[in-house]
Amino acid sequence: MSILGSLASRDRVFDFLVPADSPVDVRHGPILYLEDVTVSFDGFKAIDTLNLTIDDGELRCIIGPNGAGKTTMMDIITGKTRPDSGKVWFGSRHDLLTMSEPQIASLGIGRKFQKPTVFEALSVFENLELAMAADKRILPTLTARMTGEIRERIDEVLLTIGLVEQRQRSASILSHGQKQWLEIGMLLMQRPRLLLVDEPVAGMTEQEMERTAELLTGLAGKQSVVVVEHDMGFVRSIARKVTVLHQGSVLAEGSMDQVASDPRVVEVYLGAEAEEELA
Amino acid sequence: MNASRRNMPFHPLKTPLRFVAAALLSLGVAAPALSQDEPIKVGILHSLSGTMAISESTLKDTVEMLIEQQNEQGGLLGRELEAVVVDPASDWPLFAERARELLAQEEVDVIFGNWTSVSRKSVLPVVEELNGLLFYPVQYEGEESSENVFYTGAAPNQQAIPAVNYLHDEVGVERWVLAGTDYVYPRTTNRILETYLKEELGVADEDILINYTPFGHSDWQNIVAEIKRFGSEGKKTAVVSTVNGDANVPFYRELGNQGIDAADIPVVAFSVGEQELSGIDTGPLVGHLAAWNYFMSVDTDANYDFIDAWIEHTGDEEAVTNDPMEAHYIGFNMWAEAVRKAGTTDVDAVKEAIIGVTVPNLSGGYAAMLPNHHITKPVMIGEIQDNGQFVVVWETPSTVAGDEWSDFLPGSRDLIADWRKPMECGNYNVREGRCMGSDAEAQAEEALAGN
């Protein structure tokens, strides 16, 4: 593929935003479906009969106090932790509990970690290159060639996440916020059906936060996005539907206002301070 | 010591400085013609570091002492002897490398060296290829006779078989435990003994127990308990031990603690000498046996002189002597005698001259070099005393000739070695009437390649 060729087809600009041809079957309902999921560590129930459904194209925010089980829930969805009981389905065809992390990832579930995790020994460009949806078996990876098309796609994502300048820099020298974006960029390269985003704005400036919010809301609709966040302002700015987790199960669900006025939620968030925050 | 340091191996890549210096020298001075005054170089190939340094470093000192003594007597052929010491660091491939260094770089006239069989096997092709002389001072499993190697340690028939005879005839042993470390020497020795016991002494299968343990084995509980059970069935039982080095201490300790006394079940060892005992609390060992061709406690003036010289050389009042040291003593004197006889240090001449050379050993007798490159040795059985010495309780009436190819192994029964002309063969098959091993063609080729 020549650069010229890819320039000619400008209509494919937002190609990377289009979900990959995923075998996910969402004709009969939600894209993600958790039923009665329970997991315990040394007797402590981190997740307790959790039920959760995410619809296709939805942007869902999940909030909850520390230890509510948010990260553990993500671990379960991505195959890192196996629950003691319960069901986890991706669409109506894929039982996630039978799959490994890479399998789940290639189905189209992307995850951003709580702590920004990028490959510090590689350049920004290479980070994105690795994340790109491609044949990820060994031999194809070994013989993969850098084409103009790929370069272009990476450039586009770079533009989106605002790291064009840092393109050839080592990822280790990025600021905290930049690393967050790079990680989101890596998710975009994966072209997932479902994005799990764990605390995307931690350590970001107000301005950066706004851009992140824009980015996430822009994604919703085409892709489903689940955001776990502490920052209530940020949640309020993007949320359509909010789920409150508490002690490993759903405490409340609904619009931000509904949730904020729920007395149980207020209680969980410990009195006035939390109330103030929620308000 | 200093002499050896100065003569460390030199090759052109060692340091750039030397490199330049050598280049400059080569411009100015022509290589000096070989003169009779040039010293005779004696290579010493014993590990000075690593695990084998325990045993081998004393042998290095022994050869150095012998060289000193020889020089005090005016050297050899009017030339001084000079030690060239290298350290193969208990690393078997390194033995071959160092041997090559000694022969090819240093051009030594003779090498005294090696302890373990594997190191000898490693060096063997090098010594044969470069036509060197190697004197090997340690008891070994036999099954070898090289044109270039002289075996001054005991072959199995000079240690194992007489020991078994002693136990059978004098002690009345009827049941046998053959315990060894799992490597080639014990394996071969035990195989020879097993055949010998069955064929010559008529011992039944169920009266032989064979057991192998890994190097440095430290938990002997089970094995000693088994020996104890084996020995408690009414027949006099003995243990023939080819257990190696470090594993011996826990072995004897366990024997003592489980109440096995030398009077009940004696253990005769082939690898436990004075030096090994110096690191052991000998209390529980008293009365156990060892078979060697020399003990420090041997009561002759030659031996006392040797011990005194050794103590003086090491500066250690407590220094002990042992069997392989005597083997070097014999080997060194044999080589010196052969050089005198041949009038040159030329390897081929010495090889020819040395067969039949007879020198005194340290136990009041004589050792002769046989055509198979092994020597004659007396065999002694010693009992361990609480002072770490042995007292000789039995001795063969005359010396025993070393038998390189055991009569008790099917493969080697028909083989003999005779390095005299015209046979000149290390593995002549008597039945087939031909020399096995490297074909003449290859040897001719080698000779050509050598030139």
Place this chain on the structure above:
Amino acid sequence: MRIPDAFKLPVMTRIVTLTLLCLLACLPAVGAAQNDRGHALLEGLVSRSFNDKADAIEAILQSEDERANDWLQALLDGNLQRLKEDGRFVVVVGNSGREWPVRDALSGEALGEISRRDLDRITINNALRGQLRSALSLVELYAGDERSRLAAAEGIIGEVDGELAAALESRLEEEESDKVRHRLSQALAVHRLERGEADAVETLAGSLNSNVRVALTRAAQSDDPALADAARRALADIQQTLKLNRVAETLYFGLSMGSVLVLAAIGLAITFGVMGVINMAHGELMMLGAYTTWAMQQLLPGQPGLALLLSIPAGFLVAALVGIAIERGVIQFLKGRPLETLLATFGISLILQQLVRTVISPLNRSVVTPEWMSGSVAINDALSLTLNRLYVMGFALLVFAALILIMRRTRLGLEVRAVTQNRAMARAMGIRATRVDILTFALGSGVAGLAGVALSQLTNVGPNLGQSYIIDSFMVVVFGGVGNLWGTLVAGLSLGVINQVLEPWAGAVLAKIMVLVFIILFIQKRPRGLFPQKGRAAEG
């Protein structure tokens, strides 16, 4: 010259007494020595033939000379020697070095130090040693205390002949101790059994003594059907008991080996498990502990037991101090780089080994086992537990208990656990993490030193001591689960038992390989060992 009482005193006192006596009476005695009947008796021992010597010993026994006991004991110990010069018989009092102090065998007069060159030892062999022992033990049977009488009685089972039997019968009547009487009657019963008396089987039933078993086995093949049948039944019972004994024995062997493993690994479990530091020099710290024991024994010659007890704190201290040096000198610079600590401490282990080789000696050092730790406790005739291993087992459990207490009950333990779980938080709470690191490492190293002290009683004390245990120790810690002391205990003991169960069946080499392969496979199944740490804290 008769000085009967002197011979009952211990050696040192005896010499003093003799010297005093000599002042009074020795002058004429020296001249008389050549005429002494004893000289002729001893002369019989100077022969190349061991048969002649056996006769000479018999003659000495028959002579009823008061000094006979002393001579025979000296002969047995290899101390009866002859001066080359004039053929006088002497007893060597000490035999290290080249000059040996001796005393005259006939008069007991001390003759000062004599070069070993001028002495001829009267050699004995094992047959003579046996003869001497039984002769001396018969004397014991009549004269000794209960313990030696019992040992003597046990010793003669299976050795009784007609002549002795009569003597034993009368001895049996005089004997007061039940235990000794039991043994004597067994000895007599074996004798009767050999003569074909079937009723002797009854006395012998259930005995696990090997000589009894041999006699019964022989009787079972006898032509007399009644005797053979009775013997066979008795044997079957005995075999059954023996089987049980073997199971118990294997278990004991396993636990004892296991406790050695636990001792070796427990220090590692602290440094590796709690601190995340992989200390490849752990084995060398054990080696230092063992060398401390040796050094202690050199400092306190003649008191190996006291030296051993003192080396417990000393070994701990030495190893702990070296541990602190390692921590301060190297490990503190490698925080959070576990694989690099592995390399660096491996380097340290090489240096320590070579240091010992250079400074002390490449040869093994001889560490003496104190009297109270040698030998074994007999549970019955077929099963006895070796004392040194019993002590080591107890010691291992004590060390383990102490460590558990330290970790659970002390401020240090609390701080260690806090630092392990969250270093930053612990620091914020005012815990000096550096100090905790030093103390933990010192504790782990000190425990390695303790293991070394114990090992000095079981194996070689030499530069290679550490190397032979380090891999095993790592296996135990990994198998048990890092950061879990109980895991280490269970892992060590079970690996010991597994090994000892496999060994008779597969041989020592194969057993060891099988255990290693087992651990490799086990780690695949449970990557974090038997008792893993769970939850998020275990990650990273």
Place this chain on the structure above:
Amino acid sequence: MHWLGQPFRERSTLVFLGVLLLALAAVTLLHVAVPPEHPLYVSIYTVNLFGKYLSYALLAVAVDLVWGYLGILSLGHGAFFALGGYAMGMYLMRQIGDRGDYGNPDLPDFMVFLNWDSLPWYWQGFDMAWFAFLMVLLAPGLLALLFGFLAFRSRVTGVYLSIITQALTFALMLAFFRNEMGFGGNNGLTDFREILGFNLRSSDTRLGLFLASGAALAIGYVLCRAIVASKLGRVCVATRDAEARTRFLGYRVERFQLFVFVVSAMLAGLAGALYVPQVGIINPSEFSPLFSIEIVLWVALGGRATLYGAVIGAILVNYAKTVFTGVMPDAWLFSLGGLFVLVTVLLPRGVAGLLAFRFRRRGKSPGSLSGREVSA
């Protein structure tokens, strides 16, 4: 085969190959064309020594591939090296034919005197060079495949992996010490005569082996470089630094680890096969855990994750060993031990790190270690 050509577009590889080629040519020339009396003459002894260093260098490159780029500290690579060596040794043993002491055309000498009746099944085929050379790669490769499959599948990582690799090589050492295994026990395999019809005791064959080692090192280096420079290489580095992240990107990390581990094991086997005919013996001590740790030191000293650093490290340490064990045998272990400590504490990026600092390389080669990720 685009990916294989990639290394030739890198300056560092070209420099490396150039230096290697120059060295090989120089040694050959100084040996062949210079008369022996001349001070610049390189004796066959030295050529042989260099041949050994080169095979060690290849081994170091293999270790660097897994340690430097994959973050797996294998303390058992000596096992793969030794297995390759044994495969070669078995071939050389069979080449002796009936020229052994006992004149037995089928059985090697050590089997004859230990009463083996016939050749064990696993010795079959080793008389054929193609089979033996195949096994040089396959034997270590298969072991690595089996071991790696089990270990990576159950995500045994870090220290645990290091320790069980050590257990692996230790178990193999014990096994090969056993005479019943049929590999000559402690004595190993020795007294080789010829290889592919060339007399092993002639100088020309030795020179040939030296050149072959150089060629193997070049090929191995280029292969590793190609892997490292490919996208797969970047996945490896990604795995090394953030395994979970890589997994969530959809890469089956365990398969990548396995692939690289097996490639590395095969290279180590190749190194062993070249080592054996040059030193003339293979015995179980090559399996000793100590040797495996030493290899890691070569890499650490030279500089991790650079490949050429591994080569520098291997040659430097072994050259030092040759000199030191000659001059001051006692000091050798002190200096080796000291090196371990100093390199890890003071020189975490090794000699290559120093060089890089000195010459201020432009741009970064992918995957090199920066700052704190030096930790594994």
